[in-house]
Amino acid sequence: MTQSLTIRRPDDWHLHLRDGAMMQAVLPETARHFARAIVMPNLVPPVVTAAQAAAYRDRILSALPEDMAFRPLMTLYMTEDTDPADVARAHADGIATAVKLYPAGATTNSASGVRDFDKVRAVLEKMAEIGMPLCMHGEVTTHDVDIFDREAVFIETVLDPLRRATPGLRVVMEHITTAQAADYVRANDTGLGATITTHHLIINRNHILVGGIKPHYYCLPVAKREEHRKALVTAATSGDARFFLGTDSAPHPDHLKEHACGCAGCFTATNTMPLLAHVFEAEGALDRLEAFASLNGPGFYGLPVNDTTLTLTKSDTPTAFPEKIGSEAGPVTVFDPGFPVYWSV
Ligand SMILES: NC(=O)N[C@@H](CC(=O)O)C(=O)O
Ligand SMILES: [Zn+2]
Numbered sequence: 001m002t003q004s005l006t007i008r009r010p011d012d013w014h015l016h017l018r019d020g021a022m023m024q025a026v027l028p029e030t031a032r033h034f035a036r037a038i039v040m041p042n043l044v045p046p047v048v049t050a051a052q053a054a055a056y057r058d059r060i061l062s063a064l065p066e067d068m069a070f071r072p073l074m075t076l077y078m079t080e081d082t083d084p085a086d087v088a089r090a091h092a093d094g095i096a097t098a099v100k101l102y103p104a105g106a107t108t109n110s111a112s113g114v115r116d117f118d119k120v121r122a123v124l125e126k127m128a129e130i131g132m133p134l135c136m137h138g139e140v141t142t143h144d145v146d147i148f149d150r151e152a153v154f155i156e157t158v159l160d161p162l163r164r165a166t167p168g169l170r171v172v173m174e175h176i177t178t179a180q181a182a183d184y185v186r187a188n189d190t191g192l193g194a195t196i197t198t199h200h201l202i203i204n205r206n207h208i209l210v211g212g213i214k215p216h217y218y219c220l221p222v223a224k225r226e227e228h229r230k231a232l233v234t235a236a237t238s239g240d241a242r243f244f245l246g247t248d249s250a251p252h253p254d255h256l257k258e259h260a261c262g263c264a265g266c267f268t269a270t271n272t273m274p275l276l277a278h279v280f281e282a283e284g285a286l287d288r289l290e291a292f293a294s295l296n297g298p299g300f301y302g303l304p305v306n307d308t309t310l311t312l313t314k315s316d317t318p319t320a321f322p323e324k325i326g327s328e329a330g331p332v333t334v335f336d337p338g339f340p341v342y343w344s345v
């Protein structure tokens, strides 16, 4: 028996495409299923200015296979020296959709991020004025805060004060991993949304640590306890327009994942849509997958929904996803949910 589900074509509101050989390898994996993606700017060196974002966008478009339609929505990497006028120009010219804020040291290539939030006050105020969203990696980096508490502490000590000090600022809490984050979104009405990744709907911290360390499940923010995974599933499948898909698909070559100091990031671009269909079906919420993957994101960003569609089908035999994709930068392991999935695109 085959079952099928047709939804408006989804978008990915948090994606790492990297550059060069790695981008060449991973871009088709996203463009095959997604119409648009918010492209993260944490390259080395980071994408800080409007000119750098325009150049990166052009590199993405020239790497795109000819038979694929895909629109990269660019972000600017906020540093303590970011120029509010450059940001406003990038927004007005349609070069940048959002600004990304990494607390310095929080994650992959975040060394140029923000240490002193007072230094970015003027940029935040400009963004509030022009309605440009701020995408936040929401974790504190203070060494005395436990890694499993860093998101919850960030909400209280950084995000909430920052939002109160900047009325009108539109904020996306990226890749939320805790019940506290989901609750914070629900408690605040306007101008606050959150992306949720595919892998955080599937794994909890046991998947990373029980029975031997599993580097391919290590990402930041790190997966939390099962009760938090459940809270994320509840938020994602609720239909609440403030929650939307951001895969945070973050390719690293295997030799840097399977390493004494392994990189953070799960690569999910290849199988995200079938995995989401599985998760939503298990919750009896298949009819809300379209809201999460295709409607809520454009709603938050004030963009039209896609007019093309994507069809998922369920068959009697498990779908065989590739274990790895090849790249000239080395093989990249595709996220393994750890259970059979019967859906495919
Ligand atoms: N999520 C991750 O674990 N890694 C991301 C960075 C990020 O989104 O924090 C990466 O760029 O590799
Ligand atoms: Zn992040």
Ligand SMILES: [Zn+2]
Pocket: 014, 015, 016, 040, 248, 250
């Ligand atoms: Zn990310």
